Amino acid sequence: xxxxxxxxxxxxxxxLSSGGYKKFSATQLFGWIYKKKTxxxxxxxxxxxxxxxxLNSAFSMEFPVIDKKEISKDSTVKYLYSLxxxxxxxxxxxHHSYGNSICVSSQVGCNMxxxxxxxxxxxxxxxxxxxxxxxMILQTEREENEKITHVVIMGTGEPxxxxxxxxKFINIINDPYGLEIGIRHIxxxxxxxxPAIYKLSEKNIPINLAISLHAPTDELRTxxxxxxxxxxxxxxxxxxxxxxxxxxxxxxxxxxLLKGINDSLLMADKLADIIRGLxxxxxxxxxxxxxxxxxxxxxxxxxxxxxxxxxxxxxxxTLRKRMGDDISAACGQLRSTVKS
Ligand code: SF4
Numbered sequence: 001x002x003x004x005x006x007x008x009x010x011x012x013x014x015x016l017s018s019g020g021y022k023k024f025s026a027t028q029l030f031g032w033i034y035k036k037k038t039x040x041x042x043x044x045x046x047x048x049x050x051x052x053x054x055l056n057s058a059f060s061m062e063f064p065v066i067d068k069k070e071i072s073k074d075s076t077v078k079y080l081y082s083l084x085x086x087x088x089x090x091x092x093x094x095h096h097s098y099g100n101s102i103c104v105s106s107q108v109g110c111n112m113x114x115x116x117x118x119x120x121x122x123x124x125x126x127x128x129x130x131x132x133x134x135x136m137i138l139q140t141e142r143e144e145n146e147k148i149t150h151v152v153i154m155g156t157g158e159p160x161x162x163x164x165x166x167x168k169f170i171n172i173i174n175d176p177y178g179l180e181i182g183i184r185h186i187x188x189x190x191x192x193x194x195p196a197i198y199k200l201s202e203k204n205i206p207i208n209l210a211i212s213l214h215a216p217t218d219e220l221r222t223x224x225x226x227x228x229x230x231x232x233x234x235x236x237x238x239x240x241x242x243x244x245x246x247x248x249x250x251x252x253x254x255x256x257l258l259k260g261i262n263d264s265l266l267m268a269d270k271l272a273d274i275i276r277g278l279x280x281x282x283x284x285x286x287x288x289x290x291x292x293x294x295x296x297x298x299x300x301x302x303x304x305x306x307x308x309x310x311x312x313x314x315x316x317x318t319l320r321k322r323m324g325d326d327i328s329a330a331c332g333q334l335r336s337t338v339k340s
Contacts, residue, residue, distance in 0.1 A: 006131035034178035076324030099149030107157025119156035130168035160196035216270035257298040272313035281316035
């Protein structure tokens with residue numbers, strides 16, 4: 001049986017009208033599921049009895065099972081979700097002063113092979129479906145009894161390697177009759193698949209695009225992010241600039257600070273050189289250790305020196321707050337399987 005979470009409101013409208021039902025019922029159905037959190041078709045009293053019975057016989061509402069839940073000292077919550085085929089994916093809920101954000105995965109495993117990332121330790125076995133991403137949000141809201149206001153597609157997987165399902169997911173969670181998560185509250189993070197960035201900009205949906213840059217030279221970037229071999233920096237920076245021209249959305253460049261690797265002032269200058277003039281900002285991320293890798297976090301002095309140099313060079317720069325690192329829920333620490 002098909003899960004109803006797989007469908008956009010437009011798709012449900014088409015389905016209903018071809019079955020002889022009123023199109024408007026799709027909006028009512030969305031309201032029941034995503035606003036009133038009613039997960040039983042038969043209880044949707046403003047739908048006709050006939051429609052309720054049809055929905056009940058044709059669709060399911062599938063939720064992932066919570067295999068494990070860990071709560072960090074800063075109140076970040078990490079979930080290990082088990083999907084229908086027993087695939088495991090993680091999601092992280094973060095509490096901020098401006099709302100609650102969830103970091104969701106887009107694939108089971110990841111093929112991008114970034115040298116510092118635990119998520120890439122397990123190769124991709126499959127893409128996540130839109131319904132699976134949607135149901136992780138619903139399940140988390142249900143579990144916490146809290147409303148999720150922001151979504152970052154930054155967990156395990158490369159979202160632009162699963163673009164169709166990710167776009168569908170964005171459509172469903174942004175729907176004003178559904179979860180109504182503002183389009184500007186949705187961030188997609190990519191390792192830099194250049195043709196897919198262009199494909200995304202053609203859609204002209206003003207989500208935030210975050211590009212994992214992590215190195216300002218091709219030599220270093222290829223060493224720590226193999227994707228750079230296929231799409232070198234010059235092409236990536238051009239794609240970022242074109243994305244801004246089309247969508248008007250400022251790009252975020254994520255930059256993980258790795259001790260002795262990419263955290264020198266020379267690297268800060270090179271970084272300033274390659275992004276100079278772009279409508280973008282740099283988000284410096286403290287590295288979160290992963291036991292399989294030899295990388296270390298930059299010390300505070302180097303972090304602050306790097307930050308100040310970018311500022312002096314006129315670059316907009318922020319320093320990301322560490323969240324959930326005590327439960328391995330921070331950036332680059334998510335996995336598709338549980339390891340002790
Ligand atoms: S950083 Fe992102 S793209 Fe790179 S291996 Fe990890 S999950 Fe994949």
